[in-house]
Amino acid sequence: MTATATRHTEILVVGAGPAGLAAATAAASAGAQVTVLDDNPGPGGQIWRSGIASASIAIDPARENAIREFRESNASLLPGRRAIDSQQPRTLRAFVEETGVIETITWDRLILATGARERFLPFPGWTLPGVFGAGGLQALVKGGYTIAGKRVVVAGSGPLLLAVAAHLQEDGAEIVTIAEQATLGSMLPFAIKLLSHPAKLMQGARYRATLSHVPYRTGCWPLAVEGTGKLAAVRLTDGTNTWTEPCDLLACGFHLVPNTELAVLLGCELHDDCVVVDATQRTTLEDVFSVGEPTGIAGLDAALVQGKIAGLAATNQATQAKALYKKRNREEAFGKALDRAFALRPELRSLAQPDTIVCRCEDVRFAQLQSQPSWTDAKLQTRCGMGACQGRICGAAVQTLFGWRNTSIRPPIFPVPLSALLSAPTSNEITQLQEPS
Ligand SMILES: Cc1cc2nc3c(=O)[nH]c(=O)nc-3n(C[C@H](O)[C@H](O)[C@H](O)COP(=O)(O)OP(=O)(O)OC[C@H]3O[C@@H](n4cnc5c(N)ncnc54)[C@H](O)[C@@H]3O)c2cc1C
Incomplete structure (x- = not known):
């Protein structure tokens, strides 16, 4: 047998973002044996990602509280591990990055808290150096990438744009403009809804105050990136006028897409691309729960309360879980308002030109995809979605461009070195390990 490990836990949580941490802490409070695994080196997920460069992270009290409560509970964290298959x-x-081996974890109940990723849409020049995902650039800066003095255009859609712009500016970037594709009209009902969420309203107002000198253009989107070899400027339009903003970097993302690959692989049902859950956050599989962004993009507060409900429900604390339903439902309604406010405009479907790369892993261009009847055909004929990211980036793009949905998820859901796969125990060996000697 190679240096692989098999361990058992009563409750396994995949994802140590706000939702996973809340679920683990609540479940551990009932005395359950809880293990959390995450591919990052520490807890926090996307919003609470730890870093070395940003002064603003350490003073977030919600983050400090959640991580302290988690550390004080008996739940244990297995960082640097990526769940790959079942x-x-x-x-x-799970593949362990540091050691290059595959660990097997058996569980009685599973809580999937795998978060979301950014949606990228192709337009001419979007693959040039200097173009980043908005949240991706923020993560790089949190990890030490120096942005001081850089001129940055922030574009795309969703509340993340404001959060990213404020954060980048705090780290010394000059934010040239923020281009939000949604119209003021579609965002108005959302703004009114914010009145009943004063903390979120205050947060938005703080971002706007920080960025008071930066134009926030609604109904405005990127047409193309200009530059030879690397980005030099972004061409923007509001549908009537088109102009060019010279800049060093473009931070661009069109809201978020739930990470549902693991849930689908296990057999959980989806509806509208989100994991279907009942009131207790239980999926269509008896012992599998899902919380946070895989169940719908609704923000931090939704992730926290959903996590808590699942942790309680998974440890038979139904009454305590039920007491939180009202708060959860309110946060989920906020998420629905978010979806409506930042719905993608049809013009974004016609930004790609025949030679625009859509699948950047396999260099598949828009023209190669136009004649394909489905994503399965596109995969077979062009290799679209079959590269290293396994369709995580182009999948959301082709769904927007052509309406194709990826229905087949194949293990491993992340690339794993062949050496690790070859040295992992076989199913029979795992069964033998699980049997009492
Ligand atoms: C790039 C990005 C940046 C964001 N930045 C902000 C921000 O600045 N402000 C803000 O208000 N909101 C931000 N959000 C939104 C925010 O993440 C959500 O509102 C909310 O906090 C989500 O919590 P979560 O626990 O559901 O997911 P996440 O915080 O995303 O946590 C999910 C965790 O699961 C891990 N994971 C996923 N799959 C696996 C797997 N197979 N194996 C192991 N680990 C896995 C992920 O690496 C991650 O650590 C951001 C979202 C993204 C995608």
Whole structure:
């Protein structure tokens, strides 16, 4: 047997973002044995990602509280591990980056808190150096990438744009403009809804105050990136006028897409691209719960309360869980308002030109995809979605451009070195390990 490990836990949580941490802390409070695994080196997920460059992270009291409560609970964290597949019932395999081996974890109940990723849409020049995902650039800066003095255009859609712009500016960037594709009209009902969420309203107002000198243009979107070899400027339009903004970097993302690959692989049902859950956050599989962004993009507060409900429900604390339903439902309604406010405009479907790359892993261009009847055909004929990201980036793009949905998820859901796969125990060996000697 190679240096692989098999361990058992009563409750396994995948994802140590706000939702996973809340779920683990609540479940551990009932005395359950809880293990959390995450591919990052520490807890926090996207919003609470730890870093070395940003002064603003350390003073977030919500983050400090959640991580302290988690550390004080008996839940244990397995960082630097990526759940890749499930070969047997109640079993997950995780690839350990540091050691290059695959660990097998068996569980009684599973809570999927795998978060979301940014949606990227192709337009001419979007693959040039200097173009980043908005949240991706923020994560790089949190990790130490120096942005001081750089002129940055922030574009795309969703509340993340404001958060990213404020954060980048705090780290010394000059934000040239923020281009939000949604119209003021579609955002107005959302703004009114914010009145009943004063904390969120205050947060938005703080971002706007920080960025008071930066134009926030609604109904405005990127047409193309200009530059030879790297980005030099972004061409923007409001549908009537088109102009060019010279800049060093473009931070661009069109709201978020739920990470549902693991849920689909396990057999959980989806509706509208989100994991279907009942009032207790239980999926269509008896012992599998899902919380946070995989169940719908609704923000931090939704992630926290959903996590808590699932942690309580998974440890038979139904009454305590029920007491939180009202708050959860309110946060989910906020998420629905978010979806409506930042719905993508049809013009974004016609930004790509025949030679625009859509699948950047396999260099598949828009013209190659136009004649394909489905994503399966596109995959077979062009290799679209079959590269290293396994369709995580182009999948959301082709869904927007052509209406194709990826219905087949294949293990491993993340690339894993062949050496690790070859040295992992077989199903029979795992069964032998699980049997009492
Ligand atoms: C790039 C990005 C940046 C964001 N920045 C902000 C921000 O600045 N402000 C803000 O208000 N909101 C931000 N958000 C939104 C914010 O993440 C959500 O509102 C909310 O906090 C989500 O919590 P969560 O626990 O559901 O997911 P997340 O915080 O995304 O946590 C999910 C965790 O699961 C891990 N994971 C996923 N799949 C696996 C797997 N197979 N194996 C192991 N680990 C896995 C992920 O790496 C991640 O750590 C951001 C979102 C994204 C995608």
